[in-house]
Amino acid sequence: MTEELRTDAMHDPPSSKGQEVQRTFNKITDYYDRMNRLMTLGRHAAWCRDVAVSTKVPSGGSMLDVATGTGVIALAALEKYPNSTIHAVDFSERMLTEAASKPGASAIMWQHADANDLPFGDESFDAVTHGYLLRNVDDVERVLEEQYRVLKPGGRVVILETCPPRGLLRYPVTLGVRVLIPLLGQMVARDRESYAYLQKSTLGFMTPQEVVAILRRVGFASIAWKKKFFGTHMIISAQKAVAFGESR
Template sequence: MRNEDSSVQATFNGIARRYDVMNRLMTLGSHQRWCREIATLATSRPGHHYLDLATGTGVIARAIREQRPSGAVIGADFSESMLDVARQLDGNAGIDWQFADAHELPFEDNKFDGVTHGYLLRNVSDLDLVLNEQFRVLKPGGVVAALESSPPSGIFSPVICLGMRVVIPTLGTIIGRDRPAYQYLVDSTLGFLTPEALRRRFELAGFEDVRVKSRFLGTNMIWTARKPG
């Protein structure tokens, strides 16, 4: 694993216990709803096998199981502390929690009907490899659905950026008790690819029908893309 990824892994191991409460505060309670939306998009066609990558505390994995009660769902992450929290929460029936690095998925080709992830791509050292891996493990015709943060654009973006720079590290200090981790969140979001650039990377990995919907003043995006077939 590269140094950048080890440092991200340590960051998430450090904030796992307070992750959900911080997420609820930072999205004003919208995160759960977006995760249900991701699950609906990933299960839009008949299927049985689903992978939620960077599952964290498993919100998207649980939403998939709610929508596909007979589905086989894997929730994978490279933070053991996040997986420990996921395992202790209710609603885990039918979900297999596994350690996995998104750069090197331990799954065979063409296995999953749907792959999901929430807030993964801004954290990885090799985004193209991560998208190639998702493409590889999806069945032809399978869908990837993802929630990603995004640098704000438009006339209000200076105000939104300022708000993010002030509010998130402050909440991270008081509630999350780890200011550097939440400073990293702001920096990695503001430094992340624009939606236009990320669309090209999905297409470069071979995906088609790449769609994006903006949420929360353009700071969050819901992506879907399909593997041809």
């Protein structure tokens, strides 16, 4: 099935963590882009473009951006692949409203959806992307299994995530994150509590090696990753295997 809505899916209510994350992101929508620029010293948009380029969406192909937020990755993909079909989903309706108001956004199909239960048929997309999704879900493996399901054979998933710093810079960078993110949240958004949560999820998430291990369990291959920004961010790409006898 290609880009077909699933009508047989069971939609479970969000977990308590899911409800907390949903409330947080609805709350910080107005400041989200500004805070991402500040927290990454202006590098966030470039990383999103890197994610979009890494999908290698074929001409006339399709891409799904999960947890699209304000649509930065989806819009970057549209700019890179203007003749592709871009779907973007999020379970924060305020984020979707903000994303859909941006220049060029009318060419993207925005939809409210839960990453645990994507409303698309099997093998619907040539690529799947997401930024800062996995650190906010209860079951990373389930979410990646859903993405594997909706990918066509040979399709790619590209992930932008935070990761705990390691090596010589571990302690100074950790201290900086613990102080800077809540402080910026207070100064810019007047919301220290929400950004204290984001600080904890940033430092408490998995290493690249742990994410790679889950991707392999799910069935992905050709996995590669690189770190960004003093080791606090990572971009991981992986591919769904092509069945024997098929061509990509």
